[in-house]
Amino acid sequence: MKKLTQNTPKFFLFMLLAWATGLESYAQEPAWKLSLEKGVEWTKYTPNKILLVGSSDWGLHGVDASSGQLLWSNVDLYNSAKALKGPDGKKVGYTADLIQVLEDPNDPKVSDFAMVKYTDNIMVKNFVVINIRTGELVINPKMAGMPVVKIIGPEQATFNYDGSGYISELKGVLLTASFVDMYKAGKPYAQITKFIDLESGKVAWESDQFSSIFLPIVTSDNNLLFIGEKTSAKINAKTGEPVWTFEVADKKNNFEAFDANIRLTEGYFYQKKGNQGVVSAVELTSGKVLWEKPLSTKDAPMLKAENFGVIVADEKNFTLMEAESGNTKWTAKKLSGIVVDLGRDRGIAVGEKGKYLTVLDKNTGAEKWSQKIKGIQIDQMTGAGIMYQNEEGSIGLIDFDGNLKWGNKDMIKGPGILRAKSALDSEIFYADGKVFHVNLVNGEKKEIIGKVDFNEKETPDNLEFTGSNFVLSSSQNMLGFDESGRVQFQQHWASPKISLAGRIAMRTMQVAMVAMAAANAYAEGASTGPMGYQSMASRQYGIQREFFEDMSGAFGQVANQRFKASSSKGIYSFVLTDVGGGVGLVKVDKVSGKETGKIVLNDKEPVYDTDPENGMIFYKPTKKEVYGYVF
Numbered sequence: 001m002k003k004l005t006q007n008t009p010k011f012f013l014f015m016l017l018a019w020a021t022g023l024e025s026y027a028q029e030p031a032w033k034l035s036l037e038k039g040v041e042w043t044k045y046t047p048n049k050i051l052l053v054g055s056s057d058w059g060l061h062g063v064d065a066s067s068g069q070l071l072w073s074n075v076d077l078y079n080s081a082k083a084l085k086g087p088d089g090k091k092v093g094y095t096a097d098l099i100q101v102l103e104d105p106n107d108p109k110v111s112d113f114a115m116v117k118y119t120d121n122i123m124v125k126n127f128v129v130i131n132i133r134t135g136e137l138v139i140n141p142k143m144a145g146m147p148v149v150k151i152i153g154p155e156q157a158t159f160n161y162d163g164s165g166y167i168s169e170l171k172g173v174l175l176t177a178s179f180v181d182m183y184k185a186g187k188p189y190a191q192i193t194k195f196i197d198l199e200s201g202k203v204a205w206e207s208d209q210f211s212s213i214f215l216p217i218v219t220s221d222n223n224l225l226f227i228g229e230k231t232s233a234k235i236n237a238k239t240g241e242p243v244w245t246f247e248v249a250d251k252k253n254n255f256e257a258f259d260a261n262i263r264l265t266e267g268y269f270y271q272k273k274g275n276q277g278v279v280s281a282v283e284l285t286s287g288k289v290l291w292e293k294p295l296s297t298k299d300a301p302m303l304k305a306e307n308f309g310v311i312v313a314d315e316k317n318f319t320l321m322e323a324e325s326g327n328t329k330w331t332a333k334k335l336s337g338i339v340v341d342l343g344r345d346r347g348i349a350v351g352e353k354g355k356y357l358t359v360l361d362k363n364t365g366a367e368k369w370s371q372k373i374k375g376i377q378i379d380q381m382t383g384a385g386i387m388y389q390n391e392e393g394s395i396g397l398i399d400f401d402g403n404l405k406w407g408n409k410d411m412i413k414g415p416g417i418l419r420a421k422s423a424l425d426s427e428i429f430y431a432d433g434k435v436f437h438v439n440l441v442n443g444e445k446k447e448i449i450g451k452v453d454f455n456e457k458e459t460p461d462n463l464e465f466t467g468s469n470f471v472l473s474s475s476q477n478m479l480g481f482d483e484s485g486r487v488q489f490q491q492h493w494a495s496p497k498i499s500l501a502g503r504i505a506m507r508t509m510q511v512a513m514v515a516m517a518a519a520n521a522y523a524e525g526a527s528t529g530p531m532g533y534q535s536m537a538s539r540q541y542g543i544q545r546e547f548f549e550d551m552s553g554a555f556g557q558v559a560n561q562r563f564k565a566s567s568s569k570g571i572y573s574f575v576l577t578d579v580g581g582g583v584g585l586v587k588v589d590k591v592s593g594k595e596t597g598k599i600v601l602n603d604k605e606p607v608y609d610t611d612p613e614n615g616m617i618f619y620k621p622t623k624k625e626v627y628g629y630v631f
Contacts, residue, residue, distance in 0.1 A: 028599060028600075028629070028631065030619070030627035030628055030629050031066075031067075031068065031628045031629060031630045032067055032068025032069075032627070032628045033068065033625060033626075033627050033628075034053070034063060034068050034070060034625065034626045034627075034628075035624055035625050036053065036055050036061065036624055036625075036626075037624070038055045038056050038057040038059060038624075039055060039056035039057075039623045039624045040053055040054075040055060040056075040620055040623065040624060040625065040626055041054040041055055041056050041094050041095075042054040042094070042095055042096045043096070043609040043618050043620070043626060044096040044099070044101075044609065045065060045609050045610065045611050045616075045618065046101045046111060046114070046132060047101065047103060047108070047111040048108060048111040048112055048132075048133070049064070049065045049066055049611070049614075050062055050063065050064070050065060050071070050112075050132045050133060051063040051064075051065040051609070051618055051626070051628075052096070052099065052101075052114075052132060053626060054094055054095070054096065056094075056623075057075060058075070058078045058079065058081065058082060058094050059073060059074065059075040059077075059078075060073070060074045060075075060077050060078065060099070061073045061074075062132050062133070062134075062135050063626070065611060065616065065618070065628065066628075068628050071133065071134070071135060072134060072135025073135070074130075074135055077116060077128060077130070078094065078098065078116070078126075080124050080125075080126050081094065081098060081118055081124070081126065083120075083123070083124050084118060084120050084124055085120055098116060098118055099114050099115070099116050100114060100115045100116075100117065101113075101114045101132065102114060102115060102166055102168070102198075104168060104171075107171070109199070110168075110171065110198070112131055112132060112133045113129055113130065113131055113132065113138060113198060114129070114130055114132050115127075115128070115129050115130075115165070115166055116128040116129075116130065117161075117165065119161050125156065125159075125161055127140060127141060127159060127161070127164055127165075127175075128140040129166070129173050129196075129198070129201075136201075138173070138196075138198065138201040139173055139175070139196045139201050140157070141157030141158070141159045141164075141175055141177075142157040143201075144157075144175050144194050144196060144203060145194070145203075146158055146159055146175055146177055146192065146194070147177065147179065147181075147190075147192065149179075149182075158177045158179050159175050159176065159177045160176050160177055160178060160211060160212065160213055162213060162214045162215065163176040163211065163212040163213050163214055163215060163216070164176055164215075165215045166198070167215070167216070167218065167224075169218045169222065170195075170218065170222070170224075170237055171197075171198050171199075172195050172196060172197055172198055172204065173195070173196040173198060174193065174194070174195055174196075174212075174215070174216065175193070175194045175196065176191075176192070176193040176194075176211045176212045176226075177190075177191070177192050177193075177211060178190070178191045178211040178213070178228060178229050178230070189230065189251065190208070191208060191209065191210055191211035191228065191230075191231065192206070192207070192208050192211065193206065193207050193208075193210060193211050193212070193226070193240070194206040195237070195240060204238075204240075205238075205239055205240030206240065207235075207240045207242075209231070209233075209242060209245070210226050210228055210231045210232075210233045210235065210242065210245065211226070211228045211229075211231070212226040212227055212228055213227060213228060213229055214227065216235070217260070217264065218237075219234065219264055219284070220264065222237055223235060223236055223237050223243060224237050225260075225264065225267075225284060227255070227258050227267075228255070229254040229255060230247065230248045230251065230254060230255070231245055231246070231247055231248075232245070232246045232255065232258075232267075232269065232282075233245040233246065233287075234284065234285075234287060243287070244286060244287025245287065246269070246280075246282055246287055246289070248271050249271065249273045249274075249278070250271075250272070250273060250274075253271055253272040253273070254271065255269050255270070255271050256270050256271060256272070256300035257269070257270035257300045257301055257302065257303045258270070258303065259303040259304055259305040259310070260284060260305050261305040261306055261307050262306075262307070262542040262543065262546070263307065264284055265283070265284060265285065265307075266281055266282065266283060266284060266290070266305065266323065267281075267282045267284050267305070268280070268281055268282075268303050268305050268310040269282065270295065270300060270301055270303060270312075276294050276295070276296060277294065277295040277296065277297055277300075277301075278292055278293065278294055278295060279292070279293050279295050279301075279303070279310070279312060279321065279326070280292045281310070281323070281326055290326075291325055291326035292326070293321060293326040293327075293328075295312065295314075297314040297315065297316075298314075298315060299314065299315055301313055301314040302314075304339040306323075306341045306348075307323065307341075308322075308323055308341075308362060309321050309322045309323040309329065310323070311339055311348070313334070313335065313336075313339075315334070316334060317331050317332075317334065318331065318332045318333065318334055318335045318350075318365075319331045319332075320362075320365060329363075329365070330363075330364055330365030331365065332360055332365040332366075332367075335350040335352055335358065336350075336351070336352060337350055337351030337352055338350075338351055338378065338541075340378060340381070340386075340541045340542075340545075341541075341542065341545065342359065342381075342386070342400060342545065343545045343546070343549055344549070345362065346359070346400040347359040347360055347361055347362060347368045347400075348360045348362055349378065349386060351376065351377065351378060354374070354375050354376060354377070354391075355372060355373075355374065355376065356370050356371065356372050356373075356376070357370065357371045357373065357376050357378070357386070357388065357398065358370040359402065368402065369401065369402030370402070371398055371402060371404070373388065373390050373396075373407075374390060374391045375389070375390050375391025375392075376388050376389070376390060376391075377389045378541070379395060380440075380541070380544055381541045381544040381545045381548070382397065382440040382441070382443060382544075382548065383425075383440060383441040383442060383443070383548035383549075384397065384399060384400075384405060384440070384441065384442050384443025385397050385398050385399040385400050385405055385443060386398045386400075389414070390411070390414075392413075392414050392415060393414030393415035393416070393417060394411040394412060394413050394414040394415075394417075394431075395411060395412040395414065395417060395429065395431075396408075396410075396411040396412075397443050397445075399443070405443050406443075406445055410445075412429050412431045412432075412436060412445070413431050413432040414431065416431070416459070417429060417430065417431045418430040418431070418460060418461070418462065418463035418472070419463060420463045420464050420465045420470055421465065422465045422470070422483060424440070424544075424547055425439070425440050425441050425548075426438065426439055426440055426483070427440060428463065428465070428470055428483070430452070430460055430463050430472055433451055433452050434447055434449060434450060434451065434452065435447070435448050435449035435452065435472065435481070435485060436448065437483060437484075437485065440548070441548060448481075448483075448484060448485025449481065449485045449487070452472065452479065454474050454476075454477040454479075454492070455476065455477060455492040455494075456476055456477075456492075456494075456495060458474035458475060458476060458477055459474060460472045460473060460474050460477075460479075461473070461474050461475075462474075464590075466570070466571060466590050466591055468591045469481065469482055469488060469590075469591055470482070470483070471573070471590045473573065475495065475575075475576070476492060476493050476494065476495045476575060476576075476577065477490075477491070477492050477493075478490070478491045478492075478573065478575075478588060478590070478593060479491075480590065480591070480592075480593050488592075488593065489592065489593030489594075490593075491588070491593050493575045493577035493586055494577055494578065495576070495577065496576060496577060496578055496583040496604055570590070570610075570612025570613050571589060571590055571591060571612065571613065572587050572588065572589060572590065572596070572610075572612045572613075572615045573587075573588045573590050573612070574586070574587055574588070574608075574610055574617060575588060576606065579598040579599065579600055580598070581600045582600045582601075582602040583600070583601060583602055583603065583604055584598060584599045584600040584601045584602070585598070585599050585601060585606075585608075585617065586598050587599075587615055587631060596615070597615065597631035598631070599617075599629055599631045601619060601621075603619075603621065606619060606620075607619075607620040608620060614630075615630070615631070616628060616629065616630050617629050617631075
């Protein structure tokens with residue numbers, strides 16, 4: 001008893017120190033604080049540890065994410081965006097989506113640059129490349145010396161919005177324009193193209209002989225394929241000199257439709273020539289015109305190029321012209337939708353008005369089979385058939401003979417399906433409380449987790465592949481598992497006493513980048529570009545098809561390499577919960593499921609951005625501040 005009495009002061013001192021130390025670890029001070037006079041509207045963390053901050057006056061600021069040092073500010077970059085309106089006619093708000101940070105898995109320096117590109121397709125049009133480390137403008141159309149016009153409002157440099165942009169394979173920026181020069185006698189049609197080195201911002205070459213109405217295609221020999229209104233050309237990417245050019249027959253007319261096969265060996269053009277339309281086949285390596293065939297149609301047709309020929313669809317007919325001669329091989333009934341070559345002798349798939357998926361025989365045009373499914377959309381090509389979605393967002397698979405391999409009751413039930421890929425030949429799905437593994441080569445669908453139960457009756461809202469495992473998560477729950485369905489961990493962190501709306505809002509912040517990336521990819525792939533050019537979407541189906549047909553070939557290896565380069569790098573997730581000293585965040589290692597840090601924010605609805613690779617958060621405590629935490 002005496003011994004206990006003698007040690008009591010030391011014991012209480014030890015406990016006091018332990019309590020103080022623990023409290024300090026929870027209620028730590030931020031590594032840095034940033035205050036902006038006009039207020040913080042949004043933040044965006046970039047791969048090169050630059051935090052971009054948008055302020056309420058539509059300014060853009062660059063911050064060193066490690067130290068919080070304000071590197072630069074630009075208040076003029078988004079002036080024209082203030083007038084942007086969405087499809088609903090309402091003004092578009094200032095968000096991080098208006099700036100795109102460039103990325104190259106093989107060259108981290110590329111992420112020192114970002115592209116600002118937006119338009120309302122009427123009056124507002126902007127294109128700028130900026131160095132986000134220094135804040136310097138690398139290039140914009142006016143700096144590059146593009147023609148400047150003034151019709152209504154401020155002066156604006158002339159450029160083709162869809163044709164101008166960053167070309168990742170060449171690490172350069174292309175600016176291109178085609179216009180009627182109102183300031184010259186006779187008002188001639190003019191073209192101008194400039195290629196700018198990304199790092200220096202200097203014009204590497206320029207030409208007034210050609211332009212492009214969508215971003216030029218990089219050919220297999222690292223040159224550029226330009227498709228313009230009146231001039232199409234293959235261009236030496238180093239010098240800007242034409243390898244060949246193909247001009248419209250009549251300068252008063254334009255090329256109205258174009259497509260190229262997946263190997264970029266042949267391109268097909270539609271133009272008006274005299275009193276009729278003409279389809280021309282051009283060898284894209286040499287520019288040689290292989291054949292030319294008349295086409296009687298009121299409107300520009302849709303062209304869909306395949307190795308065996310070109311499908312021409314107008315207001316009446318759906319016709320296949322042979323690749324070698326241009327002769328009409330067959331004509332079928334009018335069909336609509338994205339056309340997909342199924343490969344080998346499987347046929348040509350065509351979607352019809354969101355009701356049917358019809359497959360035609362390549363040789364005769366006769367219908368091989370058709371499936372009537374409400375809202376049907378092709379999801380992707382697999383080695384076993386066509387994966388599709390119905391109007392409810394459920395996923396099914398039709399084999400190449402038209403049979404439902406898994407459909408109706410066997411479908412992966414939507415809506416709310418989550419999915420993640422670790423390789424091009426397999427995919428993991430979460431749907432209706434279960435987890436499935438799908439072998440994309442043979443179409444085998446296997447239930448690998450029979451029932452997912454999350455505490456607080458939460459429904460999973462994110463599924464990702466970390467590079468090591470799969471993680472299924474919601475606001476307060478996390479489940480880690482491998483490709484076979486073996487559960488590695490399941491964790492739950494009790495939600496603080498905040499509204500469900502507050503938790504949903506915060507969770508939306510955490511998964512926003514994933515959702516936005518998916519939405520952008522879909523919009524880019526599904527949209528029809530200038531001249532009705534659909535190859536962004538249909539070319540992906542072709543790449544998938546050839547990957548599965550030749551899994552061991554060089555083509556498949558390149559495709560897989562590109563896929564793996566885009567795998568997730570982030571190893572941390574952040575969960576809002578009670579951390580002992582108040583409401584805060586727990587940092588969780590997604591591979592192990594273990595907590596690696598805690599921090600008190602005492603904010604029940606925090607707004608923050610994250611660096612998931614290094615475990616930093618960028619927290620907005622007030623309308624005018626950002627705090628950087630490392631824990």
